[in-house]
Amino acid sequence: MDFNWTEDQQAFRQKLHDFLASTLPDDWEEFSKHGPASPALTEFARGFCRQLAENGMLFPHWPKEIGGEGLGPWEQQILAEVMWEWGEPRGGQYMNVNWIGPTLVKYGTEAQKAKYLPQIASGEMLWCQGFSEPDSGSDLASLRTRAVLDGDVYRVNGQKIWTSYAGLADTCFLLTRTSDDRKKGITILLVPMDTPGIVVRQIPSLIGEGDIHEVFFDDVVVPASQRFGEEGQAWEIIGFSLKNERLGIPRYHLARTALDRAVALLQEAGEFSRDAVRIEAGKCAALCEAARTANYAIVQRRVDGLDVGGESSSARYNTVMAERAVAEFIVEFVPEALTEGQPYLKMHHQRGIVAGIAAGAAEIQLNIIASDVLQLPREPR
Known part of the structure; x- marks a missing residue:
């Protein structure tokens, strides 16, 4: 190879x-x-x-x-x-x-x-994705935002939360419920964000300006022509989409670059000779490269024309571990960099602290790994 x-x-x-x-x-x-x-x-x-x-x-x-x-x-x-x-x-x-x-x-x-x-x-x-809900989180199959077909339009009522970019987006890639079937009852609508009845509220956070929002749909009228795929086809479509999303955000590369900058600062200050610092830096570097390798293995599957399954969740979780480790390393050994003239490290920290939430919660990724990759039983035998 x-x-x-x-x-x-x-x-x-x-x-x-x-x-x-x-x-x-x-x-x-x-x-x-x-x-x-x-x-x-x-x-x-x-x-x-x-x-x-x-x-x-x-x-x-x-x-x-x-x-x-x-x-x-x-x-x-x-x-x-x-x-x-x-x-x-x-x-x-x-x-x-x-x-x-x-x-x-x-x-x-x-x-x-x-x-x-x-x-x-x-x-x-600019798009936003209307996926998570207050009582659903990353468990998309439990969503409750309802779209009811009324002639040639859908009437949408419900709420989304943690929606990135919603405040400035042009169109929402919206998951709705069109029947009570847990997975086959979910349908996608492409909804212009200036449609009457949509209210967007920003959620204050530590991760930057305007990153996350809650979005309310109050009898929002959407033409049936804006349905994406067939009714009930959303689970298949989202499976395809999320594999691209989770691999299309190489946070491990940002984390490794931030780690290298932090190490350079420590070397300049004469602090990198300490064993504790070097050991933790080595662990962070290893996690970044493990995440890179896991992602690259899936890229190669694409090149070879092979399907990508739960392995994408494994690569995603590896990346979460790397991001968290580097963020913790900087807080532990270069905390002043987050406030004094190191905007790149501050930027990484803001994004690193949500690594286990954005693009699918880490716990959900572990569930997918357990069921789809390791094929573990859902109930103890």
Whole structure:
């Protein structure tokens, strides 16, 4: 097995770094610490993603027939790693290229693809995902937001919570209940966020400006043409989408970059010679590389045309462990960096402390690993 990047892949990574170095403002690290969902960064991302699109770097892994460069899963991973290393200047639009676009291609009607794909491709459209609910969390099968078909429209009532980007998003990828069947009763609607009856409230948090919200739907009228897939098909569609989402956020790469910066600060201060510091740094580095290897194994499955199952949850949980370890290392050994002139480490810390919640709670990932990978019985024998 060859663990080296090809010359073309190395050139692609360098091309991305060069573009970011020449395009992002000089105060980017200070600017980006406010969070990817802050109004300022969201507005910046619309212009920045337009520049990426114009230079063939927004979705190079998409097929050429829908505007991409026809590159493969490894280039998709390189793109995500570089963007996260630089603090994700795409803001919430990483969702568009990682999973919303590919999901539209696979399951959308021709009218939906014609409407939404050009908007995504222009680099100016922001989505949010209406998944979690107050009493559901990551247990999507227990959601209660109800959509009732009334002629040629659905009437939607319910509430979502922890919804990233909802305050500034154009469209919501909304999970609703259309029957009482636990899984087969869930249906997806694509809902414009300016539809009457939608109320968005920001939830104050430690992770940055405007990152999470609760969203209320009060007799919201959605045309039946905005249904995505068939009624009851959401569980299949979300399974496809989440595999792309969980692997499309290489937090392990951001964590490793933050760890390297923290170690450099300790070396400058003459503090890295202590055994306790070096041992903990080594553990963090090992966890980051274990997470990288787990993610890369799944990328290779894609290259080989193999299905990806519960292994994506295993890779996701490895990444959570790495993120948490690095965040704790910085708090323990370089706490002053979070307040004194190290915006990159502050940015990482804000994102690291929610690593076990965003993109699916860590506990849910462990349940999936137990049932789908290890095939453990749900009840003790």
